Amino acid sequence: MKTLIAAVAVVAFGPGALAHHSFAAQYDSTRPITLTGTVAKVDWTNPHMHFYVDVKDDKGRVTQWTFEGYPPNMLVRQGWKRDVSMKVGDTVTVSGWQARAEANTAAAREVSWPDGRKLASGPPATIGGQ
């Protein structure tokens, strides 16, 4: 039991997460999502990168999704290059978690391209209470 308590304590007060600030308040780790669409815009800004993806449904209707990811300093360390890795018009598949308050908005964990390239774009989900 003591071991269990120690383990719980370490989890609850574990090493600082490099998460979005207050990730758990903004995003719902129980609502993962994976979408494929066309990149409409890329904002390479702090404290988070944002990129916008036009996603077409079965009936051909297009919805634009907003994705949030790491800041540029972390993207570079994950192998990203500004204006090279992701370009407007690229077809991308993005996985992440949906925002709690806003429709068509998500935290982006990973982006992949049809040629097999794959890059981490944001931290893993947290449930809060850390």
Place this chain on the structure above:
Amino acid sequence: MTPTARSLVIALAFFSCAISAQQRSTPIPRTADGKPDLSGVWVAGTQPLLLGEQESARLRAADAAAGRPAFRREPPPYKPEFEAKRLEFVARRGVDDPMARCLLSGVPRVTTRPLPFQIVQTKDLVVILYEAHHAFRIIPTDGRPHPDDLEPSYLGDSIGRWDGDTLVVDVVGFNEKTWLAGTGTIHSEQLHVVERYTRDTPESIVYEVTIEDPVVFTRPWRQQEILHLRPGERIREYECIENNQDLQRIEKLLQNESIFRVPPK
């Protein structure tokens, strides 16, 4: 795990142990006056987010081989009324985090965030430059006391001294606007932090922190983390408020707590 992956992990662990044993016998760098030289770019912990999975595993194995835990943090010893406040912040899933508003992290959070920082050491001064929020700390080690005109601040005022091979940094003069480590870890202006930096191998510093605050804690709160040298890494720019869309999102969330609040059990 596939047999190939397992072999790779075993080989990696063995390789790390071998390196680590070699490190322990390698003298740590020292300055001209014989003090341990802490200069370099460092990062706390072994978060794969910054380091990548393979490097993270190598550092964890090196920590294990060095015979000390990579991380140790007791639960915070809050008085009941402040523990209740902390739990309220937890129930609000960190929406109140000062960092989400791009405010400076305090001490020790500025160190333990897994973003790199650079230590520059001179004879009478240690300067720490943090990637997070462009923060810096200037730590005199010439024996001077804390100034007597301190205004409460996010990072407080630091003075250092050498205790054998350990740099001991005494920090006071904090405001009460930061969290110490983790969601809702509040404190008062009476916060007093003592950090101990011991370079135990050429590649690592044992970072021990004692946090005292007679207003909120029943006893000192102790933490330990390993800082890892990052050769080839450099401090990059991180201008937090450039395009902080979190602010609008948080404002929207705060209009209806039921959207984000942890439901009562």
